[in-house]
Amino acid sequence: MADIFALAAQNLISPVVLSFALGLFAALVRSDLSVPEAVAKALSIYLLFAIGFKGGVSVADHGIDAGLGLSLLAGVIMSALIPFIAFGLLRVLSSIDRLNAAAVAGHYGSISIVTFVAATSVLESQGIAAEGYMVAVAAAMEAPAILSALWLVSRGSNGHRMDSTLWREILLNGSIVLLVGSFIIGFATGPEGMEDISGFIVAPFTGVLCLFLLDMGLVAGRGMQKGHHVLGMGAILFGVLMPVTGSIIGFGCALLLGLSTGGTLLLMTLSASASYIAVPAAMRVALPEANPSIYLTLSLGVTFPFNLVAGIPLYLALAQAANGG
Amino acid sequence: MADIFALAAQNLISPVVLSFALGLFAALVRSDLSVPEAVAKALSIYLLFAIGFKGGVSVADHGIDAGLGLSLLAGVIMSALIPFIAFGLLRVLSSIDRLNAAAVAGHYGSISIVTFVAATSVLESQGIAAEGYMVAVAAAMEAPAILSALWLVSRGSNGHRMDSTLWREILLNGSIVLLVGSFIIGFATGPEGMEDISGFIVAPFTGVLCLFLLDMGLVAGRGMQKGHHVLGMGAILFGVLMPVTGSIIGFGCALLLGLSTGGTLLLMTLSASASYIAVPAAMRVALPEANPSIYLTLSLGVTFPFNLVAGIPLYLALAQAANGG
Amino acid sequence: MADIFALAAQNLISPVVLSFALGLFAALVRSDLSVPEAVAKALSIYLLFAIGFKGGVSVADHGIDAGLGLSLLAGVIMSALIPFIAFGLLRVLSSIDRLNAAAVAGHYGSISIVTFVAATSVLESQGIAAEGYMVAVAAAMEAPAILSALWLVSRGSNGHRMDSTLWREILLNGSIVLLVGSFIIGFATGPEGMEDISGFIVAPFTGVLCLFLLDMGLVAGRGMQKGHHVLGMGAILFGVLMPVTGSIIGFGCALLLGLSTGGTLLLMTLSASASYIAVPAAMRVALPEANPSIYLTLSLGVTFPFNLVAGIPLYLALAQAANGG
Amino acid sequence: MQTHRAKRVEITIEQVMQSRLTTAIENAGVTGYTILPVFGGSGRSGKWARAGQISRAEGMLQVVCIVRPEKLDPLLKAAFAVVEKHIGVVCVTDCEVLRAERF
Amino acid sequence: MQTHRAKRVEITIEQVMQSRLTTAIENAGVTGYTILPVFGGSGRSGKWARAGQISRAEGMLQVVCIVRPEKLDPLLKAAFAVVEKHIGVVCVTDCEVLRAERF
Amino acid sequence: MQTHRAKRVEITIEQVMQSRLTTAIENAGVTGYTILPVFGGSGRSGKWARAGQISRAEGMLQVVCIVRPEKLDPLLKAAFAVVEKHIGVVCVTDCEVLRAERF
């Protein structure tokens, strides 16, 4: 227990978390600090490329085993099922209507890649290894939840909310293509490729993550200001309970799959995190009547900070306990 | 004396200064070379974050002493008083009217963070240490000069030029929040935090500064072309004499405060430099009748290049002479 | 022969080439992956600055010899003459009209700086040295081809297509100024300057090149989709034969000049590559009736990928054979 | 100079709907349009600003189409079908154009 | 399709004045507006271009408000009070809108 | 508020032609204009989008000039001379402005 607190404290005073806090602070005092949209996009391209590439190199290093396929399968199933749990929990805890609840549920089945990146950076600083293919699992978990959310909405009605264009947009959205693509590049070029570009994707990585989280803090803070009045206490409680619930499901899967401590943390983080890029975009197209303030504020303003600050150390403690680490 | 010239020459043929010269050249021959606005902003976010963080880590390393508080106080007082000297000097040397002279004066009380960064990079390349908290002094010197400028304008009239919105905008402007925030982060995470992100904020630092100065050269060159006809010889003379005057005031303060050679150079540079971001923005709001061409051309087109090329080596020579360096 | 294939394979599975392939793939499946314009510009500023600087440092290191002047002269002559060959070849192979053929020809006389950078990165990974001044040759080869193209168009007619504004725009375009400027900075500051900024321009170089080529892949892929119907088989054949032809001319010049293996590869690459920045812009101004889809698709969609994937290893094999390497 | 009467239609719409809108107006026989970026805005669904968003879901843009008067109605119908359930604004102005053969 | 008469007001103003302007027009009862980025321009105070500036002090932007005709006068008064001492331009056009209930 | 009749001229043109166009309209006696960035578009010469281009050769932008009615014709003549051989669109709208002394 004391360990958890020590780890949480150490996590809290890392440059990464404090950069997020700085962004949050700047937004809440309405400073004009802002990261241009093009730069935010560049930072996210960098992070996706680096994390995908490293994952691929690590798989090239250690070889592919059955774990990869099974983990992908587990990820897809979790992504598809978690929305139902989220939907139920949200309807119980708050008075949010069916449509908005379904939209929110889709976000929690899917994943947040920055939360994933933050977890890998905690692993790195602790010197804990993880399965490289967890990056591929992350990609696989992005989309299934969207289908579940739409099914929850159209159940009983005649909703044809998915067209083939939207399908293509979801499955081939930029983040997935870049993440999977750089994973494959990393796998194909292996440690030699890593040597070529480690001065770019390894050395400055944590620093870039800081700037990215500074921007996330700004965005989350502005979202909180705009959205706090749309969320009651029940919804906010959901934003904290749901990631913990998700992480436990992820924990169970990780045990079944026999993942390492690092892999367990990452799978827990994936199932605990909520999407704030791919799913919102799909929801704007497929469920325009749903209120983006609700799902963005929950995902970015409540669950993301919770995971970053408290969730990840908690999940890591659990993963270590289970793996005798 | 020979030393000053050697140092000046060495300073002149550094990548940093030559990059500025390249930008200046490109602007003056009207090349279409340009750095996109978003990128310029990203570079400045990077520099502020890095310089703040390093300052914080250095204070964490050496501990806080009374010097910090006294230096902050000295900075605030200098920032508030220098505009009066600048105002008088400008009125004597040129025929610029009261309103525009006050606007210019505000710029010279405040500071230019890039000039500060350039001075730290000279210190680094010479292996001279400085008080880490000078970064905080820089932040503290940004705003007071604005008040003095507005007081100079409204003296005798009923001018209510400051409203609370403008106050908030000045005190919480992005640069100050980022600089102070990253200073605190650096202080909180200390050398350990530095280890995490030094691949980002130390190794590529000077190179990024080069690109930033390339852009500054472009901007200064365009400003010169646009603004040179609004400045007479008197005003240009002011743009060279004023930084020297400011640096001497800073030198006096540094002696009183007992700063190290490095700290002395930095305080001299702060008081010698003129704002080109925070103050112009405040002036556009509070003194829209003042002509931005005058103050931007003086600050960016005359004083900034002077400080970069000749001022910093001069101030360093003086600082070294005084500290027996 | 086996060596060529081995080298080609090794070249193919480098992060650099695979990143290009990823961008191409993403564009062809119409993913929404995209690199913001400002970021693409920043990447290209970085590459130009780094490659120019390194070239300058290398010349400072090895001293200037007669080779520099002669190589510049050879470059200018090749740039001016290759368009005539290209024009003839294209008119023979395809039914593209005189005006568009001239516009295309101008592109092939000029050079593509990214292809050049990709070639230098192959040299680096193979540990093969090259004359640093090839960077200056690259700059010298940008413009002459444009004149030849315009001469080809106006031959016999009264075309006054060049005005002094366009002249200035071409000779002082951003890429040339930045490349030559950073070459001079590198030359002036030498190995000492390099030490200051190598953490910025050396360590992350290949990684940045990957992201740039990712974007080039996206652009090339979108260009192919848009432009493929304007190109017949003949034109596509031209897009492959012309770089090989150019490379052979470059090879001859390199032999005459007595360049090293690395220098030979670079000169071959320059003469083999086709412009996609400076020349298209000039053509839009001087030859607005020419169809940009034709010249951009040929240059970016056919010749660039060919050079990157097959051309460079081929040229290197030839250069090594000739130099007994 | 000789000008010709036309209509300028300005549609402010969410970025995620861009390709759906342009496809719809192309299907309505409109071949020319220009897309302008939008920094931010305010409406019934609240305020937003480009700098404060990380999610592709929130940006907006403007599609400007200049059409002959007789093409206005099909264009509005097509645009309306897309905009209907979404936030956004459609605004039509009379205008004059050079080179009428282009529209 | 059924359209409704409205006024399109386009205000070109310095970036530093953005929040002051939008606050003023909100106080005048206008709830919808769209902000467009501006690349550069020229006027009595000279030329400027976005790429050539490092200082937040110099950029401009456009605020476009579509309002019912009866709201035009309060809007112009509010805008004028802000623009008065500053550089910038206010331009009003007649237009037609779909979905009048939004304005 | 007191407004004055004017013309709003919106010229969509290739980026490479910007300085030629602004020089031409300045020579025609127009001193004020605003340049807006363009994200993408479609026309007789096909579609394009800012994100998908690496070449400076392809971008477009909009130049908006507000002029007194009597300056319209010289402006259009000047603009047309530049736009003539190039792709692009010129669109004129009636408008009202505040502070007429500025135009």
Ligand SMILES: Nc1ncnc2c1ncn2[C@@H]1O[C@H](COP(=O)(O)O)[C@@H](O)[C@H]1O
């Ligand atoms: N009256 C208006 N004038 C100009 N733009 C508007 C207006 N109303 C809404 N908008 C734009 O349309 C977006 C969505 O509006 P709404 O559907 O009312 O939330 C806003 O963010 C604005 O960019």
Ligand SMILES: Nc1ncnc2c1ncn2[C@@H]1O[C@H](COP(=O)(O)O)[C@@H](O)[C@H]1O
């Ligand atoms: N006649 C005009 N037409 C369009 N925009 C203008 C006009 N006059 C001024 N502007 C814009 O308003 C800004 C400030 O104008 P000014 O107050 O005349 O310096 C310019 O930079 C332009 O962006």
Ligand SMILES: Nc1ncnc2c1ncn2[C@@H]1O[C@H](COP(=O)(O)O)[C@@H](O)[C@H]1O
């Ligand atoms: N009818 C139109 N309405 C609005 N913009 C247009 C129209 N036609 C062309 N454009 C713009 O002008 C550019 C060039 O058009 P074009 O010369 O037809 O290829 C397009 O990419 C659009 O940005």
Ligand code: NA
């Ligand atoms: Na999840």
Ligand code: NA
């Ligand atoms: Na100062």
Ligand code: NA
């Ligand atoms: Na060539």
